[in-house]
Amino acid sequence: MIKLHDLYFKPFISEQEIQIVVARMAEEIANDLGDKIPVFIGILNGSFMFVSDFVKKYPKTCEVTFIKLASYEGLKSTEDIQRLIGLTQDLTGRTVVILEDIIDSGKTLEEVHRIFRNENVKELKIATLFHKPEAYKKDFKLHYVGIEIPNKFIVGYGLDFDGLGRDLPEIYQLKTTQHMTNIVLFGPPGAGKGTQANYLKEKYNLIHISTGDVFRNNIKNETALGMLAKSYMDKGELVPDQVTIDMLAAEVEKNTDAKGFIFDGFPRTDAQAKALDELLAEKDSEISAMVALEVDDEILVKRLLERGKTSGRPDDADESIIRNRIKEYYKKTAVLKDYYSAQDKYFGVDGVGSIEEITDRLSKVIDKL
Numbered sequence: 001m002i003k004l005h006d007l008y009f010k011p012f013i014s015e016q017e018i019q020i021v022v023a024r025m026a027e028e029i030a031n032d033l034g035d036k037i038p039v040f041i042g043i044l045n046g047s048f049m050f051v052s053d054f055v056k057k058y059p060k061t062c063e064v065t066f067i068k069l070a071s072y073e074g075l076k077s078t079e080d081i082q083r084l085i086g087l088t089q090d091l092t093g094r095t096v097v098i099l100e101d102i103i104d105s106g107k108t109l110e111e112v113h114r115i116f117r118n119e120n121v122k123e124l125k126i127a128t129l130f131h132k133p134e135a136y137k138k139d140f141k142l143h144y145v146g147i148e149i150p151n152k153f154i155v156g157y158g159l160d161f162d163g164l165g166r167d168l169p170e171i172y173q174l175k176t177t178q179h180m181t182n183i184v185l186f187g188p189p190g191a192g193k194g195t196q197a198n199y200l201k202e203k204y205n206l207i208h209i210s211t212g213d214v215f216r217n218n219i220k221n222e223t224a225l226g227m228l229a230k231s232y233m234d235k236g237e238l239v240p241d242q243v244t245i246d247m248l249a250a251e252v253e254k255n256t257d258a259k260g261f262i263f264d265g266f267p268r269t270d271a272q273a274k275a276l277d278e279l280l281a282e283k284d285s286e287i288s289a290m291v292a293l294e295v296d297d298e299i300l301v302k303r304l305l306e307r308g309k310t311s312g313r314p315d316d317a318d319e320s321i322i323r324n325r326i327k328e329y330y331k332k333t334a335v336l337k338d339y340y341s342a343q344d345k346y347f348g349v350d351g352v353g354s355i356e357e358i359t360d361r362l363s364k365v366i367d368k369l
């Protein structure tokens with residue numbers, strides 16, 4: 001991932017892939033043109049890298065020149081009018097091949113055709129490395145197209161974002177979601193995830209999603225989801241994966257402008273962790289870290305029984321249900337430590353101490369992300 005000005009871009013087309021396509025285009029055009037010595041005309045600024053690589057790969061004799069698109073204000077209209085400048089050579093009777101880095105709406109191409117109408121060239125061919133068919137609004141024939149791409153903003157290989165990125169040898173695509181900090185707050189039941197999430201969400205301006213809380217809300221409102229979840233929660237068992245994953249996805253979708261999330265009580269299984277990765281990948285994002293509160297089992301049982309006196313949660317009131325929740329944690333959830341460790345994203349934090357002490361420990365990890 002790269003940052004240009006204040007926006008993030010992700011890798012899209014590799015240098016190697018571009019070089020293969022440029023070589024293919026050079027070959028194809030050389031075959032079509034036979035013995036003619038063409039004049040290749042690059043449109044500045046974007047095409048400089050493409051033209052340079054292209055002519056190096058062109059196997060026969062050729063001429064190369066450039067023209068540039070310039071903007072100026074029309075006298076009567078405030079509309080920005082684009083003009084091509086720099087064409088000084090006599091092209092009468094020549095075979096001209098326009099080399100464009102990208103053709104999207106086709107506006108530049110229209111200007112090219114307007115100018116070449118008076119040039120008496122023998123033939124005018126259009127070759128473009130990239131083409132966005134979805135954005136193309138004109139009827140001009142594109143004789144050679146390197147790669148068709150979706151209608152997304154790209155930079156690199158001559159193409160810029162507000163002046164930056166032209167020098168990159170590969171192509172990057174604008175990320176659909178800008179940078180997010182996504183934290184999995186992890187730990188067994190009673191570790192203090194909910195308490196800490198409430199502090200951290202304020203401090204880091206993140207959205208806190210507690211799957212346990214969402215289930216309890218659904219139970220309170222007597223929804224179908226709530227009734228289904230209750231049958232599992234009352235026994236201290238996990239709610240089935242697909243139900244939980246769909247619910248979590250819906251919660252994430254409710255917060256399209258989020259700067260990031262604290263996931264509390266999710267993921268709890270391998271399948272949930274994979275689903276979360278996929279969900280975030282669709283948003284061009286990922287989990288930044290799993291931060292785990294580490295607390296001894298017997299302390300957990302004591303804490304939960306204590307909380308049960310006031311929380312009103314049936315699953316906090318009974319020691320055997322509490323022990324079952326902890327057992328479920330070790331059986332299905334603890335493995336996630338390995339899942340995130342393998343990606344270097346696991347950070348364990350001592351979960352015993354005052355609330356402030358523990359917030360401090362967690363913040364030290366988050367500040368470094």
Ligand code: AMP
Pocket residue numbers: 189211212213215232233234236237238239240244264265266267268269272315325
């Ligand atoms: P919590 O409030 O996180 O302790 O969750 C309370 C109960 O809600 C759990 O014991 C499960 O029955 C259910 N639950 C919460 N999150 C999940 C999840 N990610 N997967 C399955 N069940 C969950």
